[in-house]
Amino acid sequence: MRAMKVTVIGTGYVGITTGVTLAYIGHEVTCVDIDPQKLALLRSGKAPIYEPGLEELMHLARERLKFTDAYAEAVPNAEVIFVAVGTPSDPEGNPDLRYVQAAAEGIGQHLSHNFTVIVNKSTVPIGSGNWVESLVRAAYEATHGKKARGHFAVASNPEFLREGSAIYDALYPDRIVVGTEQPEALEVLYNLYRPLLEQSFAEPAFQPRPATMKAVPLITADLASAELIKYAANAFLSVKISFINEIANLAERVGADITQIARGIGLDSRIGPRFLQAGVGWGGSCFGKDTAALVSTAREYGLTMPIVQAAREVNYRQRERMVEKLQRELKILKGRTIGLLGLTFKPNTDDLRDSPALDIAQRLIKHGVRVRVHDPIALQQARQQNPTLAVEYYESVMELAEDADALVLVTDWAVYRELDWEGIAKLMKKPLVVDGRNFLDKKRLAKAGFQHVGVGMGANPQLITAEE
Numbered sequence: 309m310r311a312m313k314v315t316v317i318g319t320g321y322v323g324i325t326t327g328v329t330l331a332y333i334g335h336e337v338t339c340v341d342i343d344p345q346k347l348a349l350l351r352s353g354k355a356p357i358y359e360p361g362l363e364e365l366m367h368l369a370r371e372r373l374k375f376t377d378a379y380a381e382a383v384p385n386a387e388v389i390f391v392a393v394g395t396p397s398d399p400e401g402n403p404d405l406r407y408v409q410a411a412a413e414g415i416g417q418h419l420s421h422n423f424t425v426i427v428n429k430s431t432v433p434i435g436s437g438n439w440v441e442s443l444v445r446a447a448y449e450a451t452h453g454k455k456a457r458g459h460f461a462v463a464s465n466p467e468f469l470r471e472g473s474a475i476y477d478a479l480y481p482d483r484i485v486v487g488t489e490q491p492e493a494l495e496v497l498y499n500l501y502r503p504l505l506e507q508s509f510a511e512p513a514f515q516p517r518p519a520t521m522k523a524v525p526l527i528t529a530d531l532a533s534a535e536l537i538k539y540a541a542n543a544f545l546s547v548k549i550s551f552i553n554e555i556a557n558l559a560e561r562v563g564a565d566i567t568q569i570a571r572g573i574g575l576d577s578r579i580g581p582r583f584l585q586a587g588v589g590w591g592g593s594c595f596g597k598d599t600a601a602l603v604s605t606a607r608e609y610g611l612t613m614p615i616v617q618a619a620r621e622v623n624y625r626q627r628e629r630m631v632e633k634l635q636r637e638l639k640i641l642k643g644r645t646i647g648l649l650g651l652t653f654k655p656n657t658d659d660l661r662d663s664p665a666l667d668i669a670q671r672l673i674k675h676g677v678r679v680r681v682h683d684p685i686a687l688q689q690a691r692q693q694n695p696t697l698a699v700e701y702y703e704s705v706m707e708l709a710e711d712a713d714a715l716v717l718v719t720d721w722a723v724y725r726e727l728d729w730e731g732i733a734k735l736m737k738k739p740l741v742v743d744g745r746n747f748l749d750k751k752r753l754a755k756a757g758f759q760h761v762g763v764g765m766g767a768n769p770q771l772i773t774a775e776e
């Protein structure tokens with residue numbers, strides 16, 4: 309393998325994972341960010357985010373990793389430049405592309421290698437490849453006073469990592485998608501990814517290669533198709549989650565059990581078992597933003613996307629259902645004390661973007677509830693990011709439970725299953741738990757005296773499946 313000079317712009321969840329993985333497989337990587345705090349942490353060998361395995365991989369790859377805020381240092385010699393900056397939603401649901409624009413212009417100003425492939429790894433709307441190309445070209449020509457033709461190509465390489473298992477996903481991806489209309493760019497990216505495609509790199513001890521992993525398929529596409537693949541994948545997963553939640557709501561009414569239903573349909577190989585866990589619905593930085601962007605792109609072309617739109621509505625309605633469950637059990641919410649377990653949108657990450665827990669907290673506060681919150685990792689970030697949110701933060705679940713009227717499990721952090729539920733039951737006013745992920749051990753909770761309210765659990769509790 310030939311080690312290539314790679315630059316990654318943006319060291320968020322995607323950028324740092326990409327940079328560290330490419331350095332680990334042998335490339336020389338420079339990561340650029342505008343956030344001095346992140347850079348200081350990275351330079352001292354620390355990961356700026358909570359992501360299992362990231363720091364370990366960074367350590368293994370440290371000799372091939374550099375961090376800087378200077379485009380002038382990172383861009384000129386790079387053979388490949390990844391743009392991995394954030395693309396958050398604006399209030400209308402359109403992606404806010406100002407960070408991508410700044411990155412593209414910074415690249416254009418400093419480009420000087422004979423031929424550089426600029427890769428959009430950020431999730432960007434259809435047509436962004438062309439747009440980035442025009443921004444880079446304009447910035448290059450304004451700075452260098454000559455035509456940029458032949459000096460660079462823009463490709464799309466959407467990212468599919470899951471926070472919480474980002475390193476695993478980066479080393480052992482299901483597929484790598486490359487969108488470009490230029491064969492030279494495809495060749496460069498093929499060589500870059502070769503160790504991953506062929507799985508020829510040495511597996512890190514802490515993240516072994518799965519036994520079934522052979523080679524990774526490379527999907528080549530035109531730019532627009534690659535961009536749409538990313539949106540279509542996230543929209544599909546969002547629809548799948550909302551679908552099972554919709555069925556869960558009916559299961560609750562007719563006296564059925566959604567976990568049995570999910571198993572019953574999930575074993576059908578056409579459907580598959582994943583993304584069929586009923587609960588409070590999705591959150592995080594991607595599904596909400598990307599489904600909104602897809603609907604908004606369709607609107608620009610005179611189309612509606614009723615399925616994706618409905619998945620969004622079902623999802624956000626699901627959060628209100630947690631409040632309704634509490635209302636049903638407690639009758640009056642005003643003046644109650646309710647503890648939320650878990651603030652991050654899923655376990656094993658510290659990401660609080662579009663956090664269902666923070667949304668549920670706000671809804672409960674509106675009802676006059678005193679809300680207490682706990683999270684094993686993200687308490688401090690939550691406090692910093694939500695300075696005006698009137699919740700009480702607890703380091704200890706036992707203290708949070710004291711005299712509480714109910715608990716709501718919002719994030720399925722493994723530690724919550726193993727809590728001292730017997731002790732907790734004794735501390736609470738009334739041992740009631742709304743299990744927003746159907747995650748807790750119902751039998752154990754029942755033994756401890758808990759009333760356990762799940763999602764889509766209308767079935768007669770006597771009817772227990774073989775596994776239970």
Ligand code: NAD
Pocket residue numbers: 317318319320321322323340341342343346392393394395407410411429430431432467468469470471593594
């Ligand atoms: P993030 O917000 O965690 O990180 C973005 C980083 O870019 C920040 O560190 C920021 O300081 C930096 N940045 C902003 N402007 C910059 C500039 N001009 N130059 C250099 N650095 C700059 O974002 P993220 O979650 O890593 O997402 C990045 C992109 O990847 C988004 O488009 C997102 O939709 C997509 N994506 C995210 C995930 C995920 O799970 N987070 C998965 C797949 C795709």
